[in-house]
Amino acid sequence: MNGSQVHVVGGGLAGCEAALQLARLGVPCTLHEMRPVRSTPAHRTAGLAEVVCSNSLKSTEPATASGLLKAELDLAGCRLLGAARGAAVPAGAALAVDRELFSAAVAALIAAEPLVTLVRDEVVDFADDPAARWIVATGPLTSPDLNAAIARRTGREGLHFFDAVAPSVSLESLDCDRLFRAARYDKGEADYWNAPLDREEYRAFCAALVAAERTEVHDFEKSLLFDGCQPVEEIADTGPETLAHGPLRPVGLRHPRTGERAHAVVQLRQENEAGTIFGLVGFQTRLKQGEQRRVFRMIPGLERAEFVRYGQLHRNLYLDAPRVLDARFALRDDARIRFAGQITGVEGYVESIASGLTTAWRLAAELRALDLPDWPDRTLLGALLDGFLRDGTSRRFSPMNANFGLLPVAPDVARGRRGRQQRKEILAERSLAALRAHLAEPATAALLAP
Ligand SMILES: Cc1cc2nc3c(=O)[nH]c(=O)nc-3n(C[C@H](O)[C@H](O)[C@H](O)COP(=O)(O)OP(=O)(O)OC[C@H]3O[C@@H](n4cnc5c(N)ncnc54)[C@H](O)[C@@H]3O)c2cc1C
Structure with a gap:
């Protein structure tokens, strides 16, 4: 042949x-x-x-x-x-x-x-x-x-369904004094940056998240959203504390300086070898880009975050x-x-x-x-x-x-x-x-x- x-x-x-x-x-x-x-x-x-x-x-x-x-x-x-x-x-x-x-x-x-x-x-x-x-x-x-x-x-x-992608930010745009480095339960190296939120910060963030403007999904496509990659705002829709028990769960993440456990924690994972770009873990989203900037900058330490890649919703064929x-x-x-x-x-x-x-x-x-x-x-x-x-x-x-x-x-x-x-x-x-x-x-x- x-x-x-x-x-x-x-x-x-x-x-x-x-x-x-x-x-x-x-x-x-x-x-x-x-x-x-x-x-x-x-x-x-x-x-x-x-x-x-x-x-x-x-x-x-x-x-x-x-x-x-x-x-x-x-x-x-x-x-x-x-x-x-x-x-x-x-x-x-x-x-x-x-x-x-x-x-x-x-x-x-x-x-x-x-x-x-x-x-x-x-x-x-x-x-x-x-x-x-x-x-x-x-x-x-x-x-x-x-x-x-x-x-x-x-x-x-x-068949078609839709998946959602998480945004990435540049490390230099983060206020690292408000973040801490750790891995959950100290497993492996302290590779993640973590943004702790107290109860008020968390509630305000969730309220803004569920109210933010989203990109369109046609009615016939809604039921096709893939559960394993559900957008963060759609998880938040299901209840005020759902995120704190899901992608923002604080378990195994104590602040190394104070030893305290926050009400919720946003984790950021390194995305390139140089360690200059970090992705928001579990933040697949279909918020409009301007809304991503506005809402995700409410996370302590991300007030001035520069988005090198926005979250998005995409077609998925199989x-x-x-x-x-x-x-x-x-x-x-x-x-x-x-x-x-x-x-x-x-x-x-x-x-x-x-x-x-x-x-x-x-x-x-x-x-x-x-x-x-x-x-x-x-x-x-x-x-x-x-x-x-x-x-x-x-x-x-x-x-x-x-x-x-x-x-x-x-x-x-x-x-x-x-x-x-x-x-x-x-x-x-x-x-x-x-x-x-x-x-x-x-x-x-x-x-x-x-
Ligand atoms: C936006 C998005 C985000 C995803 N995120 C993740 C994730 O975070 N983690 C994870 O594990 N999986 C993720 N997936 C799912 C999946 O694991 C990846 O899509 C993975 O890359 C699939 O591998 P593949 O080789 O099948 O397809 P791909 O890696 O997509 O490769 C297909 C290739 O075919 C080319 N191509 C398409 N049509 C033609 C044509 N007609 N002629 C010639 N070339 C063509 C494309 O340009 C592409 O290079 C994601 C998928 C998408 C779409």
Whole structure:
């Protein structure tokens, strides 16, 4: 098979991982990225693997779902996680990256790969060539023409919902005398800046927040707001103390000078290697930009904050995977066209990388006539990609992050028999053991053999 026959569409997280995995498995491919020819409402650069919102790839602790997924991907030989570690900025127990360094590191990996040809163009449809294979990894902001081409093939419109993004501010514009550095429960280094609010400040802030002007969401879109990324003002709408028990919870954060616990605390997390930009943790928002300046500057220490990135609401597109995709993530009606990343219905940066790796492996196995088994169901890779994405139980399929709730629970680790932490540790150990065995199975070993 020559290089022009496998097309990876989208140079984001999933597409770059897929292209690098295909190359590792000896399959040449063309990687199509439409930026800078055409951009999306959220991307700001022409860089490959641009992380569009939070710079955090979440926890690295093995007994968390995100940490376990990373450990599984490391075993599988994931390429983008290595690039992320090389571009890491301090973030306690999380893996957070300097966006530009990460993107540059991924671009360097792609450039160094002779089997990957990078082309800057927008793919708007699929050629009729029966020998062509496509991995569509165009993400939640797939360009409208390609969206229409996919919808023509799936026989139904792609589903839409909306996500909200948190704003970032420059460190130099903050009044650091009013803030303190700490990590919750002193876990890891004191990497976060924290803005404590007393009861009156908190109440005044919440009152301004719920009254502030928001960008429009049409009626039919309102029910689609994603709970896991609910805008801060919408959380505040549900009650005056909800934020103080949610993203502004003060637990585990005592002021190092006074030892006191505030009524509420806003946390700011470092976003670039230089440590000059910080994001407001949990402040996804659809307030108008002027309102963001006015209301968020009520937070003590942020009175003169300079917003380097405003929060925003964005379109998020994904397929009804259980009904339109098969086990290879190929369209049921056209197996030449497969999918990877958020468009398949996984949610999150690391999940999208995992999906890119998996789709690439399955395509490479098929081209070599290898019968690759599913991921073990005890792994998060298996539970998410082979379990959740095929599960048509819910009539309204909607994306999901990796989480322990997806894993089958053996009776000896059932709830109540052990502490929560210990249960997660056991599940994590089992998952990694199952994955090691899977990687040693004949078809998988043959695929990965150099
Ligand atoms: C605004 C926003 C904020 C998000 N915030 C977070 C977050 O904080 N944390 C988190 O874990 N997840 C977040 N997500 C969800 C998700 O994890 C990311 O979108 C992730 O980048 C998905 O990876 P992907 O590779 O599937 O898509 P992307 O990384 O979006 O990559 C898709 C690529 O395809 C390109 N493309 C699109 N159409 C075409 C075409 N027709 N031809 C060629 N190229 C095309 C795009 O330019 C882009 O480079 C967010 C999503 C959005 C949209």
